[in-house]
Every structure is written in structure tokens, then in C-alpha cells.
Amino acid sequence: MKEQLYNFYILHQRKYKENSLLLSVFTRELGKVSVIVRTNKKTVNLYQPLVELRGQISVAKKADSLSKLYNVEFVASCYQKSYINLLSLQYANELLYMLLSHSHEEDILFSKYDFLLKNIDENNYKYLLRMFELELLESLGQGIYVDCDVDGVPIDSGFRYVVLNNDFKKCLNAELNTISGASLLKINQSISAWSETDLKEISKVVRAFVDYVLAGKQLKSRKLLIDYLSLKK
Template structure:
């Protein structure tokens, strides 16, 4: 198989043999791919400084099986993402890495990631865009959180009513949550469905709801980006105290 100048993001990279890189990339039309970038770590390698995570590139590769060979790389959009936005971008990339299969195309998810990274580069507060990314990611892989209708009855969600959500059983109306259920107000569900998390209460409720939906798919292995962020926050707290 030969792919020519496909829009893609590098999600993860690590050294491979003496001078190469092993890449996990997310491409628009071919999904996640494992690629070997031969000679990419040489001081005068042709891809030196180009294969950076979260930068939009155009990549060409060839080969069959689990690993392809990178044959060309061109920059498409240079974005400077810093601070909490950078952690948010790495978090989004790790979710794609964990929750999508290789060679399974998700062009809409690629566009959603592209839009998220553009907002983070513009300095947007990472919280609301990340919640919408989580919402759309779960929907794209077939495990969307029900936001507009109750799961069993099919009744529309009322903004003035209380609801509970369970990742295995869905959404039902009720004010008392059983073990494993997440309580959430109807107006917060409406806000998340509409993509409007300007209200801080709605944003917090969306975070709890989506965290439960993601946890059911991720399993017990923690996300590395979240571990790093928690460690950094503990360090900052110790420095300030």
C-alpha cells in the first residue's frame, strides 16, 4: 500500500533503533497508523524538527502489516500550543490512541481534533472544548452518552427534571443515583447536547458525566497525560505552600 501526502497528526513518537523514530499517527482517511521514520533522529536528517506531536502534517508512507515506512513529510499548519492547552492536546491525542484501532478511518474525528487544536492554539480555555471533544469522540466510536432522550423509555430529556446515567444502562429519569450512576440535571444535558458549556455548573456536570463514559471504555489503565498533570499540580502546590 502506498499513501501520498495524507493529512495527519503525530500522536506519539519514540526512538527506534540507532537513528529512527517509531510514530503513531492519526490520518484523516486511513485512521491510526504505525510508521517508522528512518533516520529522523540524525542531526541533519530531512525530517529533523518536523515530526512533532499535534502539528498538522501531510505524510506519505508505504508498506503492509503493522508498521509502514514514512517516505515523505510536509508541514501543513504550524500551531504553537502552550501551557494547559498543550496538556489538553496531549490528552486528546492519548484518548484517540487508546480508543481507536489501527487502520480504522474516522475522518470526522480527525476534523474534530483539528478544530480542538486550532482553538487551543488560539488560547481558548481548554475545559469546554475538551468536553465537546470527549462527547464527540464517544459518539464516533459508538459509545455516545445519551443527552436528548431517556434510554429505555425514549422520552425527551426535560430541562427541569433530574436524571442519572450509567455507562452500561444509559440515561433514566430519577433524583436518586444507585451505585455506579452519575446524577445530572436535565438543563446540563441540554447544554452539553447544544455545545454550550459557558455555565460553570453545566461544565462541571458534563465533566463528571463524560468521565464516567470514558472510564467504561478505557478500563483500569490510567491515562499517562492525566498522571503527569496531577503530578505537576502536586508539585506546584508544594512549591506554593
């Protein structure tokens, strides 16, 4: 029986025995899956992050076995981007690799990731990263819900709030790290509805939720991204 063809992206790779690579790949149909692929001098450079590939995957029948990848072909590269875009994409890649569990369908998340890779530019990268992070949090069961605050009171656009243990608490003082209720209520709206102020405030919220899920894990790509943005100020 011929195995199904899958479009996929590589999240991580390492050498596995002689002439083989162990890859963590991300597909629409299978989500994140570990596969082994045989390589040679002609094909080894094909297996890089931020490159869309297509191939057949023989899914392992047992939990302790490796799925096999073969008949791989190139589809598209996302490497021809500016440095800030590449850092942003590496950050998205690292988030998926570190946080996503294995072996379940990820149709919506894959679509958002694919859209991010193919459409990011220097004008929209902050917006598209927030869109991707919000969908990833949703996929992880950590979606941001802004109907009510920690006391069960509906979020009010006229008040400001602080993030408290992945919830929101009304704040009577307009402190630096507070977020306006008006921006909070836009979190789950289309990013086209966000103003620059909304983006800045929503970014604070998303960062807090992502940090909570990371549970102290450090992302190399995030540090590079923050350092680069600091130099540009």
C-alpha cells in the first residue's frame, strides 16, 4: 500500500547513526511527529528548518518505534527574508518544537504557521507572530479568554487590568504593566482590528501566557530577537 504524501516543515534535526537523520517535523494531518530519514551527500542539505517539503511518511505502529520518511521533494523555501523576519520564524519554530506534543491533527495551527512563513515581512511580523502564538496557546489548551476577570466580572473597556496567574484582575492605578480592557477585548478579534496600541498591550498578555506555558524554559531565538530589537532602538 502506497503511503500518503504529506507537506511538512522541519522543526529540529540531528544526525542518527550513519547516513540518517532524526527529524521532528510538523504536518497538517499528523501534527508534530518524529521521523527517521536516510540521506546521502546530494540530499542531506535538503533537510533544513523554514523549508516546505513533501514526502511519504510510514507512521510507526508502536509508541517506541520511529516513523520513516522517504521520497522527499522540495516545495518552497522561506529563507529569503530579512534578518528580523528570520529571527521571528526561528522563534516560531522553537516554540512549536518545545511545546507541541506529538501525533494529533493540527489543521488550524498548521495553516497559521504556513501563513506566517509565507507572508511575514518587516511591516507585519509583530502582528503575525501574535496571531501564531494565540493559535498555539489555543492548541495547547491554554487559550486566552477575556469574557470575565478573576472575580467573574465582565472585562470592561473603561478599566485597566493586570495579568494574574493566567487571568486578569482589575487595577485602579494606571501602572506601566497594566493592559486596557479595550485592548483585552480585541485579543480574539482579527489582527486587522488591532491598533498599534492594541498590539503593544496584547503582546504583554501573550508574552505572559507563553512564559507560563514554557515554565522557565529558555528560548535561544527569543533572546536573539529581543537583543536585536534592543539594538535598533
